[in-house]
Amino acid sequence: MSFTGGNYFIIFHLLILAFNVIVSSSTSANSIFPSRCGLLTGWTLYITNNVESDIVVHIKSTDHDLGNHTIHFNDVYSWTFCQKIIGTHFTGDFYWGSKHQSLALIDRELIFKCRQKIFGDDDCYWLVRPDGFYVSASNKPFPYGWEKKKSWP
Template sequence: MHFSSTPKITYGTEWNVTITNGIQDDAIDVHIKSTHHDLGTHNIPANMAYSWTFFEKIIGTKITGDFSEGSRFQSLALVDREIMDHCRNHEVNNVGKLCFWLVKPDGFYLSSTNAPFPNDWVKKKSW
């Protein structure tokens, strides 16, 4: 009997997204999901980060996050066309498709370079 293995074919551009907890002395929880996948809830301690990789779909990639910290809660798009365009348009040396989120006490900031705050960080939403 002969078995053949067919490699998994993935279409689209590979992206890496990182969420960093910039809230001193407190962890945050984030539930990350897309239309087709649930990446689960992740606890990110102070000054630590969580990263994941995905492949951009030709039609409409959207990934959201539900954040909680203490009694605060906020939902926001972590990946959508506008966010990918921002990160794509601010690439440094064409390194790749990278988006960085920084959660601060006053809100959620986006960057494509992960430069020291506040350089290259754009506030996208408040708590």
């Protein structure tokens, strides 16, 4: 039986996946790896509503539908997940009164924007304001470190 480059790629990723399953189920995984996701990065995303009324956001990825969440003024909604080897992507559909906006909440570009650590878990912060949507790798007071990604229509 001969192996091609494609076969080695698949075998390598299956070994990483099996190793992550074994390590993440181990009680001592946290002492071996700095991430709750083994060799993969664990992420926590935070969405803060800075609009002076409720907003509703529907969050989903290709694997998970987190459903609708109402975020009150100055409240925060957050969730955690393990970064996939290829293709981590969460989107949000935001509703504020009659306004609607869709945007990527985490993807390749935003992972690079929010990444602060080489190893271990990381965070990404979203701030929803009347003029649009801002992202930051740290939760510093606005506007320090915040980048506007999209406006309301």
